[in-house]
Amino acid sequence: MTSAASPARPQWQPGLEEKYAELGQRLEPLLPCLEWPLHLPWIEAINELKRQRGAVIMAHSYQSPEIFHGVADVTGDSLALAQAAADCDAELIVLCGVHFMAETAKILAPHRTVLIPDPEAGCSLASSITAEDVRALRARHPGAPVVSYVNTSAAVKAESDACCTSANAVEVVEAMGADKVIFLPDRFLGSFVAAQTDIELVLWDGRCEVHEQFTAQQARHARERYDARLVAHPECPPEVQAEADFVGSTTAMGAWLEKEKPERVALITECSMADNLRARFPAVEFIKPCNLCPHMKKITLPNIHACLLDLKHEVSVPADVAARARGALQRMLAVGRRDRA
Numbered sequence: 001m002t003s004a005a006s007p008a009r010p011q012w013q014p015g016l017e018e019k020y021a022e023l024g025q026r027l028e029p030l031l032p033c034l035e036w037p038l039h040l041p042w043i044e045a046i047n048e049l050k051r052q053r054g055a056v057i058m059a060h061s062y063q064s065p066e067i068f069h070g071v072a073d074v075t076g077d078s079l080a081l082a083q084a085a086a087d088c089d090a091e092l093i094v095l096c097g098v099h100f101m102a103e104t105a106k107i108l109a110p111h112r113t114v115l116i117p118d119p120e121a122g123c124s125l126a127s128s129i130t131a132e133d134v135r136a137l138r139a140r141h142p143g144a145p146v147v148s149y150v151n152t153s154a155a156v157k158a159e160s161d162a163c164c165t166s167a168n169a170v171e172v173v174e175a176m177g178a179d180k181v182i183f184l185p186d187r188f189l190g191s192f193v194a195a196q197t198d199i200e201l202v203l204w205d206g207r208c209e210v211h212e213q214f215t216a217q218q219a220r221h222a223r224e225r226y227d228a229r230l231v232a233h234p235e236c237p238p239e240v241q242a243e244a245d246f247v248g249s250t251t252a253m254g255a256w257l258e259k260e261k262p263e264r265v266a267l268i269t270e271c272s273m274a275d276n277l278r279a280r281f282p283a284v285e286f287i288k289p290c291n292l293c294p295h296m297k298k299i300t301l302p303n304i305h306a307c308l309l310d311l312k313h314e315v316s317v318p319a320d321v322a323a324r325a326r327g328a329l330q331r332m333l334a335v336g337r338r339d340r341a
Contacts (some may be wrong), residue, residue, distance in 0.1 A: 008306075010045035011154040012037075025071060025229045029282070030065040030275045036045045041144060042072040042301035049308040054202040056107070056146045057304070059251045060097035062270040062296040067096055071304065077250040078104075079165040086297070094308060095315070096299045100126045101128040102315040107322045108329055115316045117303040121295045125151040127283065128206035129185040134159035137182050141202055146182045147173055148328065149189060151178045151208075153315045156184075157325035166234050167249035169193045171335050173201070188212070192241060211235035219243035222266035225258045228287045231256060232268040240268060257281050258296050270296065 009109045017024065020043065021300070024036060027125065031039070052059060057080050059072035068075055070206050076282060078101060085093060085105035093114045095102040099121055102116040110143075112167045120244040134156055148160035149169070157163055164172035170193050173181050181199055185206030191305060194201045223243070231253050232244035241247045245254045249274055250334070257265065264285040267274040271290035278286050307313050 007232075010041035010259065011039050013044065016040050016044055021138060026069055026279050027065055030069075030279060035066070037064040039070065039301060042088075042305060044307070046071045046301065046305050046308065049305065050094075053092050053308055054090060054312075055092040055094055055096045055308060056088055057058070057096060058084055060101060060296065061276055062272050062293050063096050063276075063299065064272050064276050065279065066301060067299065067304065068272070068276050072096065076317050077165060077277075079167050079249075079332075081105065082108060082140075082150065082165075082329060085112075085114075088112060094304060096297045096304060097121070098123045098126075098293075099315075100153060101152055102327065103317055104150060104157075106110045106315045106317050107154060107296075108158070108326050108333075110322060110326075113241060113311070115311065116313050117300070117307045117315045117317055118298040121298040123151055123295060124209040124323075125149065125206050126156075127184050129156055129204055131159045132153040133204070134184070137202065137204070138183070138213045139242055141180065141182055142183050143178075144180045144202060145176045147176065147177050148184055148185050148334065150329075150332070152185060152224045154321050154325045157328050159324075160328040161331070162335075164335075165249065165332070167251050168332065168335055169234075170196050172332055173199055174198055175331070176334050186235055186243075188237055189234045191238055195227060208235040210270055210293045211268075212237060213291055214240045216240055216243050219266070220266060222227060222287050222289060226264055226266070226287045228264040228266045228285075229260070229262040230266050230268060244268065253277070254280065257284060272296065284297075 056073045057263045058074040059068050082104050086108040088119040095105050095116050098121045106114040147162050147163040150163050150165050162172050182202045184204035187203050187205050214236050228243040231246045232241050266287045274286045
């Protein structure tokens with residue numbers, strides 16, 4: 001007997017390969033050849049359920065290629081997904097990412113149903129700080145506004161004056177209009193921001209368990225062994241950032257590749273980010289190092305299908321927390337919209 005937690009594998013249907021021929025060609029360089037026939041029935045079943053439910057699937061750039069390219073309607077970094085949630089017309093959102101992203105979607109789309117395929121998909125940054133910690137920081141630095149990286153819980157966002165992503169952190173900090181800002185929780189991102197502004201930043205010692213593992217030696221090896229350009233995320237340690245040709249957010253990495261068109265590049269970030277950009281830039285050779293995020297990889301085609309089938313793992317945020325967190329997120333989005341104007 002098949003349990004509700006393990007839905008029966010969708011049956012292979014004649015004509016699937018022809019129907020998804022274009023997708024298959026796009027994924028061919030990104031997936032082992034034996035995986036594609038296994039993913040294809042799941043992709044078809046999810047897309048059919050999505051149509052029946054009137055759902056929108058949003059996937060972060062760190063999601064595996066079969067999810068990112070195969071079933072997602074909206075893709076991008078944390079800022080792009082937050083903007084999409086705020087503007088979404090669909091009644092049902094399936095957030096393929098980690099839990100703080102699903103909370104953010106629910107806060108910005110309070111009248112929509114938001115599901116996450118695996119509620120255990122967490123984040124080392126989000127778990128590194130609590131609302132109580134933020135209140136203690138405010139007490140030690142009276143009058144200093146708090147800017148929280150979006151990689152935080154709803155409760156922490158509710159204690160913050162504004163949120164930011166790695167794409168707009170400098171702009172948000174400077175928009176606070178203060179000489180001193182409490183910036184949390186990522187110390188490495190905070191150091192990166194501090195180097196680009198005259199504002200004094202009070203930092204918290206949070207780390208991303210994916211990016212903190214990279215070393216300067218790995219970066220130098222990629223450059224020397226493969227003659228590769230180096231692109232690093234600002235959540236990497238400063239010594240890794242110092243070796244890079246470019247440091248920026250996931251979206252900024254794509255923009256840099258579009259502009260520079262390097263022959264070879266090492267993306268010093270999460271592995272699926274490189275996979276998904278490889279599909280966009282087939283002429284660029286992507287060289288490791290990269291690290292997998294164990295939390296992002298908790299999201300799979302089977303559990304996306306299961307949450308759509310049974311409408312399970314609904315995300316909720318207490319109304320009072322959501323109301324305060326919404327203000328911080330809206331300040332982040334307002335800065336982003338001013339930058340695009």
